Amino acid sequence: MPATKFICPSGDTVAITDCLKHCKSGQRCMFLPTLRAVAASLNRNIKEPTVTELLAGTRETYLKKTTDYAVRPEDQLYAIHGSAFHALNEGHTDGNILSEERLKDEITSGKFDLYGEIMDGEDKTLGDYKVTSSYKLMKALGIYKKVVFTGGVYKSGARQGQPKTRKEFCYDGARLLLDWAIQLNYYRMLLENQGMVVKQMVIQAMCRDYSLRMASERGITRPVYLLPVKRISNRWILRYMAEKAKRLQLALRLKALPKVCNKKERWNDRKCTGYCDVAWSCPYGRSLLAAENNKAV
Numbered sequence: 001m002p003a004t005k006f007i008c009p010s011g012d013t014v015a016i017t018d019c020l021k022h023c024k025s026g027q028r029c030m031f032l033p034t035l036r037a038v039a040a041s042l043n044r045n046i047k048e049p050t051v052t053e054l055l056a057g058t059r060e061t062y063l064k065k066t067t068d069y070a071v072r073p074e075d076q077l078y079a080i081h082g083s084a085f086h087a088l089n090e091g092h093t094d095g096n097i098l099s100e101e102r103l104k105d106e107i108t109s110g111k112f113d114l115y116g117e118i119m120d121g122e123d124k125t126l127g128d129y130k131v132t133s134s135y136k137l138m139k140a141l142g143i144y145k146k147v148v149f150t151g152g153v154y155k156s157g158a159r160q161g162q163p164k165t166r167k168e169f170c171y172d173g174a175r176l177l178l179d180w181a182i183q184l185n186y187y188r189m190l191l192e193n194q195g196m197v198v199k200q201m202v203i204q205a206m207c208r209d210y211s212l213r214m215a216s217e218r219g220i221t222r223p224v225y226l227l228p229v230k231r232i233s234n235r236w237i238l239r240y241m242a243e244k245a246k247r248l249q250l251a252l253r254l255k256a257l258p259k260v261c262n263k264k265e266r267w268n269d270r271k272c273t274g275y276c277d278v279a280w281s282c283p284y285g286r287s288l289l290a291a292e293n294n295k296a297v
Helices: 016-021 032-042 051-055 058-066 073-090 134-141 178-193 213-217 234-254 270-274 283-296
Strands: 005-007 013-015 097-104 109-116 125-132 144-153 163-170 200-207 224-229
Touching (some): 013 016, 051 058, 051 178, 051 234, 058 234, 125 178, 134 200, 178 200, 178 224, 178 234, 270 283
Antiparallel strands (some): 005 013, 097 109, 109 125, 144 163
C-alpha cells in the first residue's frame, strides 16, 4: 500500500488526504500543487513487484506493501525532480526514440526512460536518468583520493623533517553502480524480449549538490555525467531477480516479516537511520532510530 500520511515540519503526522484539503498548522510547508505532486508520486497502482522494488531490501519492500507509513514531503522532492526531468526530455523525443514505456515478464515489470537514437545516429541506446548525490556519483565514477609525496620536507614545527604530502584525485577506482547496472540490464532484457536490439546502455546522472564545496572535494565538478553500463549475464540477472521476487511473494503470501535487509541494502545502517520510509515499522530500524534518539537527548 502507498504512504498514507505526511510528516509535518513540526513532527506531527497527518493523513495525506486531510493535508491536501486543509493545513492544520495554518501555514503550508509547500505549495499545494507541489504537495499534490508528491502525493501522486507515492500512489502507484502496480500489482506485480517492479524492478526497483526488487532491488531494494525485501523487508523494506514488504513493509511498504503491507503497512501504513508516513513520509516527509521534502524527502520526496528529488523523486519529483527526476519525474520532472523525464517530462522535460519526453517533450523532445521523436519517432526514433521510445520513452517511459512499461514492460513486464513472468518475474517483474519495469519502465525504461529512453531507448533509440539518443546519443548519435542509429545507436540503439538504452538510457536512464538518475538524480543523485555527489557521494554516490563519486562512487559510481570510481573516484578516490590517494596521498602522494611532494618531494619536500617540513622545516619546522611538530612535523619537522617529515616528508610533505598532498592528496590527489584518482579516477581508476572500482565503479560502484551495481544496482543501477542490474536495473538497466533488466530493462535491456525486457526490450530484447520484444525483439529490440540494444547496442549500449548509458546512465545520465544529474548531481543535485554539485555546486556545493563537498561535491568538488569529491572530484565532482559538473552537474551532469554520462556513465556507460556494461552487460551483465542474462542468466545471472534472471536468477538474482527471480530469487528476490520469490522471497517477496512468499513473505506476502504468509504475511511473515522477511529477514532483515543485508548490509549493502541498508547502506551499513545509514539508510535505516535517515533514508528508509518504513524504518519505524521495522524492528531492526526501530532499534537503530531509538538509539539515535537516545544519543540526541
